[in-house]
Amino acid sequence: DGVAYTEVRRPCRVMILVNPHSGRGQALQLFTGHVQGMLTEASVPYTLVITEHQNHARELVRKADLSQWDALVIMSGDGLLFEVINGLMDREDWQEAIQTPLGILPGGSGNALAASVHHYSQSPPAWNEELLLSCGFILCKGLVGSLDLVSIHLASQQRLFSFLSLAWGFVADVDIESEKYRHVGAIRFLMGTLVRLASLRVYQGRLAYLPVMEAPKLPKGSIKATHPPSTPQHPLLCSSLPCRLIPNSSPNQNSRHNHNSTNSNHNTITNSSNNAITTKRPETQSDGKTIALVDSLLPGLDQPVPESWTVVKEEDFVLVLAIYQSHLAEDLWTVPGAMADDGLIHLFYVTAGISRPALLRLFLAMEKGAHLACGCPHLVYEKVKALRLEPTSPQGVITVDGEMVEYGPVQAQIHPGLARLICG
Ligand code: ADP
Numbered sequence: 288d289g290v291a292y293t294e295v296r297r298p299c300r301v302m303i304l305v306n307p308h309s310g311r312g313q314a315l316q317l318f319t320g321h322v323q324g325m326l327t328e329a330s331v332p333y334t335l336v337i338t339e340h341q342n343h344a345r346e347l348v349r350k351a352d353l354s355q356w357d358a359l360v361i362m363s364g365d366g367l368l369f370e371v372i373n374g375l376m377d378r379e380d381w382q383e384a385i386q387t388p389l390g391i392l393p394g395g396s397g398n399a400l401a402a403s404v405h406h407y408s409q410s411p412p413a414w415n416e417e418l419l420l421s422c423g424f425i426l427c428k429g430l431v432g433s434l435d436l437v438s439i440h441l442a443s444q445q446r447l448f449s450f451l452s453l454a455w456g457f458v459a460d461v462d463i464e465s466e467k468y469r470h471v472g473a474i475r476f477l478m479g480t481l482v483r484l485a486s487l488r489v490y491q492g493r494l495a496y497l498p499v500m501e502a503p504k505l506p507k508g509s510i511k512a513t514h515p516p517s518t519p520q521h522p523l524l525c526s527s528l529p530c531r532l533i534p535n536s537s538p539n540q541n542s543r544h545n546h547n548s549t550n551s552n553h554n555t556i557t558n559s560s561n562n563a564i565t566t567k568r569p570e571t572q573s574d575g576k577t578i579a580l581v582d583s584l585l586p587g588l589d590q591p592v593p594e595s596w597t598v599v600k601e602e603d604f605v606l607v608l609a610i611y612q613s614h615l616a617e618d619l620w621t622v623p624g625a626m627a628d629d630g631l632i633h634l635f636y637v638t639a640g641i642s643r644p645a646l647l648r649l650f651l652a653m654e655k656g657a658h659l660a661c662g663c664p665h666l667v668y669e670k671v672k673a674l675r676l677e678p679t680s681p682q683g684v685i686t687v688d689g690e691m692v693e694y695g696p697v698q699a700q701i702h703p704g705l706a707r708l709i710c711g
């Protein structure tokens with residue numbers, strides 16, 4: 288109609304962080320062999336950053352000018368993403384920084400998030416190079432959804448942000464002990480499981496949690512409000528679209544982008560003692576600085592848990608595992624119904640007395656997500672919002688996202704949709 292207009296566009300910029308030592312030490316070769324060509328074909332410009340030491344990525348992300356980047360992508364195992372998320376949350380502008388879309392390419396030996404992202408895309412199971420290709424394809428599509436984070440407090444007052452798991456007992460021991468088999472790749476967990484089974488032990492401690500209240504049953508004939516599966520919203524990397532489709536918005540503003548996701552009320556916290564709903568949003572001070580993210584469900588670690596919490600009566604465990612993605616490893620489909628932004632901590636524990644064959648059966652069944660159907664009386668599964676674990680065994684291992692953390696009392700709460708993930 289005669290109006291000439293120019294579009295101001297710039298290519299999307301993706302920072303890809305590679306840990307050259309992850310997995311079998313082949314992350315860089317896997318990247319050049321399988322992903323590079325795909326990104327070139329899809330016209331996704333990227334900058335490769337090869338990490339030089341542990342915490343390199345965390346320091347880099349803490350100081351980076353994030354206006355230069357449309358996404359941060361990790362080509363490693365889950366450990367490197369854990370660094371990146373904590374680097375983002377270390378920042379003064381964490382509220383905005385944590386909105387940077389995050390992507391994952393499986394390059395490590397523990398690729399739980401990559402396996403989960405692949406699973407959320409409703410594709411049939413895939414491993415190794417096939418999983419990498421799938422995640423490369425997902426990255427090229429560039430759809431962004433919400434990602435829950437869990438805030439974790441340790442006895443030393445240290446606070447961590449976790450996207451995958453908090454583990455104690457059998458699972459944590461296998462995770463750390465199997466690091467020495469890293470050169471065999473993802474199968475290290477199976478090897479570690481067999482070795483640990485031979486020296487199965489019991490772990491003493493106290494466990495308490497804040498359960499999720501089941502939605503009230505609807506009367507017959509009423510129409511059920513369906514939560515659509517969390518459809519990723521934003522074509523991030525599509526070269527025909529302007530790139531920052533998501534302006535630098537605060538999480539509050541961002542909630543309108545989430546209208547189609549399962550937790551559009553993701554800043555709403557239910558006070559389970561009186562059913563009152565209180566909306567707690569990150570607040571901004573008058574000078575524009577954001578204040579710290581409050582864990583409103585958690586009392587101090589030295590305080591008793593609130594009355595609304597459930598205290599587990601058993602104190603002898605074989606494992607405690609809090610997980611908030613579908614997969615714990617490429618071949619461990621731990622939470623059949625989990626989604627990246629379901630707002631839930633899926634809490635599993637196995638009490639003492641389980642036999643070695645029964646425990647092995649659970650892990651073998653987990654490959655197909657069938658462990659809950661085993662009818663094992665020692666396995667308990669609860670959906671929770673917060674939990675506290677107080678080990679009383681003098682020694683042990685606790686892991687967060689597969690990384691060993693300080694051993695001792697620990698508590699955690701979910702922050703639904705705090706981060707953003709390239710998936711689907
Ligand atoms: P994997 O799945 O093989 O364990 P991860 O991504 O979990 O791979 O990385 C393993 C550990 O290596 C993590 O603790 C991570 O922080 C650390 N790391 C990251 N980059 C480097 C590096 N360049 N050198 C040594 N360790 C690193």
Ligand code: MG
Pocket residue numbers: 364365366395397689690
């Ligand atoms: Mg790891």
